[in-house]
Amino acid sequence: MTVAADLARHPLGTNPLPLLPMAQGGSWYAQDADDGALLAALEASYAAGIRHFDTAAGYGGGRSERLLGDFVRDKREGVFLASKAHGDDLTAAASLAEVEGSLGRLGVDFIDLYYIHWPRAGRDMRPVMEGLELARRQGKIGAVGVSNFTVAQMQQVAEVGHIDVHQLGFNLLWRYAEDATIPYCRENDIAVVAYSALGHGILTGKYGRDPGLAPGDQRHSILPFRADIWPHVFAGVEEMKALAASLDLPLSTLAIRWILSRPGIHSVVVGARNGVQATANVAALAPTISVATFAQMTSISDAIVAHVPDAGNLFNHYP
Numbered sequence: 001m002t003v004a005a006d007l008a009r010h011p012l013g014t015n016p017l018p019l020l021p022m023a024q025g026g027s028w029y030a031q032d033a034d035d036g037a038l039l040a041a042l043e044a045s046y047a048a049g050i051r052h053f054d055t056a057a058g059y060g061g062g063r064s065e066r067l068l069g070d071f072v073r074d075k076r077e078g079v080f081l082a083s084k085a086h087g088d089d090l091t092a093a094a095s096l097a098e099v100e101g102s103l104g105r106l107g108v109d110f111i112d113l114y115y116i117h118w119p120r121a122g123r124d125m126r127p128v129m130e131g132l133e134l135a136r137r138q139g140k141i142g143a144v145g146v147s148n149f150t151v152a153q154m155q156q157v158a159e160v161g162h163i164d165v166h167q168l169g170f171n172l173l174w175r176y177a178e179d180a181t182i183p184y185c186r187e188n189d190i191a192v193v194a195y196s197a198l199g200h201g202i203l204t205g206k207y208g209r210d211p212g213l214a215p216g217d218q219r220h221s222i223l224p225f226r227a228d229i230w231p232h233v234f235a236g237v238e239e240m241k242a243l244a245a246s247l248d249l250p251l252s253t254l255a256i257r258w259i260l261s262r263p264g265i266h267s268v269v270v271g272a273r274n275g276v277q278a279t280a281n282v283a284a285l286a287p288t289i290s291v292a293t294f295a296q297m298t299s300i301s302d303a304i305v306a307h308v309p310d311a312g313n314l315f316n317h318y319p
């Protein structure tokens, strides 16, 4: 893989490895994908040069961590592992136990970056942070992250620990983090990792005027697919597709690179349910893309996001 020269590798305190611009995700909703296909996605992204892998204790009830652990066993050196957890017990002891659970499922003795996966509205998250700082002092994790936090929630946990990274939902269809969260991260030297870079597949341009999701598909809960919002999303994505075609690039490449062009964003996590998707996604890191193209993407995105209300997160998920 050749990485475009403007894509940074962001150092993370004392962690031996920096944050790399793209992570292969844990495909949280690809529950119908078999282990072979998900493993093929890991293999393909690794073969294409990806060394940042993102997972979580909650993905498939531990399946995603176990699969990733099996995959990295013989290639741990130089691989940046990120995981996360959000148990119901918000104590430091439970938080440390979550890290130990992830270490066990991954079959490693060190995780480069460990996130508090979700905040609990109105609850004190400081003990959870204290548990992660303890894990850091014990050499079990290298960097501490939060995910899906508001500014107030970050300020609360920052009283008892240091946030290195914030992982948040951000893509051409969902940009609320630009208002306050990303500016706060920039002011406080917190790296930002954007998840759902492809808008759960929408930003590959593969959906038609009728998205045709199967009845049990978990994406029914995702805001851009809501019946009154979808027509605006579809129209904008069609415009983006035309722009991508004029440049002879896949829309997914423009979608991923647009995120990395935004101020304050250091990395994207991209999901793939098989090797073909993973290979296509990693290819996004190679081309040189002009500032004018990014500006055109922003302008189309502006028109879409005006129709997507701020529901707090993309999934109507409020643990």
Ligand SMILES: NC(=O)c1ccc[n+]([C@@H]2O[C@H](COP(=O)([O-])OP(=O)(O)OC[C@H]3O[C@@H](n4cnc5c(N)ncnc54)[C@H](OP(=O)(O)O)[C@@H]3O)[C@@H](O)[C@H]2O)c1
Pocket (backbone or CB within 6 Å): 024, 025, 026, 027, 028, 029, 030, 054, 055, 117, 147, 148, 167, 168, 195, 196, 197, 198, 199, 200, 201, 202, 204, 206, 252, 269, 270, 271, 272, 273, 276, 277, 278, 280, 281
């Ligand atoms: N911190 C958090 O709370 C949080 C939340 C969500 C996700 N994440 C992380 O971010 C990762 C990515 O997020 P995500 O999976 O929600 O969204 P995403 O990256 O926007 O979309 C991934 C999905 O899009 C489809 N896809 C991907 N590449 C494609 C390609 N080249 N061509 C066609 N379709 C393609 C695949 O699903 P289909 O084939 O089924 O369409 C894939 O599972 C996750 O795996 C996870 O690690 C974190």
